[in-house]
Amino acid sequence: MSKTVSFITENFGKYDPYSIDSYLSIGGFTAIKNALAMSSNDIIEIAKKAVVKGRGGAAYDTGRKWSQAASVPGDNKVVICNADEGEPCTFKDRNVIENDPFRLLEGMVIAGYTVGAQNGYIYLREEYRHLRSLIQNAIDQCMEKGYVGDNIMGSDFSFHIHLYSGAGAYVCGEGSTLIESIEGKSGRPRIKPPFIKECGLFLLPTLVNNVETLAIAAAVLQHGVDEYIKYGTPESPGTKIISLAGNVKNPGAYEIPFGLTLREIIYDIGGGIPDGHNLLLFQLGGASGKIGPASIIDTPYTYADLAKQGLVVGSGGVLVVDDRTRVIDFVKSIQDFFIHESCGKCTPCREGNRQIAKIIDRFVAGNPKPDDLNTAERFANIMSNCAFCGLGETAQSALLTAIKHFPQEFDLEEVAVK
Amino acid sequence: MNSTETKSFGVLTRDLALKIDSIIEKHQSNSTKLIGILLDIQDVVPRQYIPREVAAYVSEKMNIPLSKTYDVISFYAALSDVPRADYIIQLCDSVVCKVTDNTVLLNTITNLLGINEREATADGKYWLEYTPCFGACDISPAIRINGKVYGNLTTEDSIKAALSQYK
């Protein structure tokens, strides 16, 4: 009995992603057709009813975001599809693109129609360069058949889609940084205000959405919102694609209804821990997400229940770590990532990460100094509060939650005898 | 190839300059496409990097200050200003590949090729670099060779099989 569901992912494996005819044969473009028959307001109401919290990580309500984007004045607006997917332990957007690129394009067209945009940009991470031709082919075929471009499906709505590539920088997943990168610059975040919804790419009002968010929009417009919210819980309706990996038997991207417990995710879907090892911890939402100990494994995967345990959905990553890894080595690995990816623009993140790394290295080596734990915690809190962008704000989530759940790993005497 | 060299440049041959021209043209000489242009150029430069002459040539052609071109080259991990090799091996050292134990992978590659991180083999064939997660965590531990992903590399044999496709 499978606990996964198939709504956002319903088309996976059902058609040839290189062929628009194949997509048409399974009912493709019904979503755009339905959308074009509605007003922008109707679609925003549907999006609000679906309660889709942005799937890029920040969990901002999509209906609300679309409604704000629609009400920004301007007859030249932009929709960006964020396909940067840089969060470690996150590969669900790759799965969507690989299996169902046309649905993603439908989602972009619908977003464009709803907010009144003329142009869409897909920002694809360099690491997914093998998907460039697949996406470009889908765009070209849609242009040819009139689902993208001028006067879509005979309406007076026109929308063009452009494909841009990243070049290996995690911070470019942040909205304003992504915009800098599409403009051909190095990736450092912009100061807000002005907010990108008013003044973003090429100084135009800009809507940024994640791949999965846009795919959900298309699925909901195709089948009706009730088909979506029949899954999940009243507080977290609908489904989510998770990226399950690490020490599990069956890693992969799975669509689940909100409300399954972490135990069901890790053991029933993931097949449990391989080679008879025991669960040590899990990290939800990628490297910037928080960790939880095995003792809270019966927590349901919903926004509210996870928040109660100090966890986040974030990017939807579910990383399972067993007792072969030391907590401190895990923390070090996360720290290495953020040192590498800090863009260096602001002091709390640039220097904070370096200083914390030195302390973590001493813990790894088993010779921390008496003040190290306090100093690390203090610096980490400064970063969360004062960093210029979300990268620095969340870089220390793993460390702070590791200290909370595994205090013995940071106990000076215990560390020293190990 | 000496006869086709432009000016005194060693790297920027006439042939390469033509290729660069057509890449820039393909991107409509659009300065917002600088990153895509540099990535495409890097693919056609031997040993996959952006030599200084090339950076200067692109800047001049596109009317972009050289400092801005270098801001981009030095910022992005996928762009290199040092010569690499015919085959670039990128070994993921992010957290999922760590917890699924990429040590066999690392040791096998360094032993087989005799190179460490950010080094090329003497014949200029292979270059090894560590990279953050490239989204292949479902088949970790993983590497990329010239952009192509190979996963579940937990045994020496599986690693040799991947490498053997690049001779």
Ligand SMILES: Cc1cc2nc3c(=O)[nH]c(=O)nc-3n(C[C@H](O)[C@H](O)[C@H](O)COP(=O)(O)O)c2cc1C
């Ligand atoms: C450092 C950093 C990296 C991010 N990386 C991504 C990413 O790779 N993909 C993504 O969709 N959102 C990413 N985000 C979140 C985006 O800023 C933004 O919230 C999201 O793309 C909006 O789309 P959504 O509302 O549909 O989630 C990142 C944020 C930060 C601060």
Ligand code: SF4
């Ligand atoms: S928080 Fe880090 S990534 Fe963000 S601007 Fe500051 S240095 Fe750059």
Ligand code: FES
């Ligand atoms: S952590 Fe290695 S591919 Fe994601």
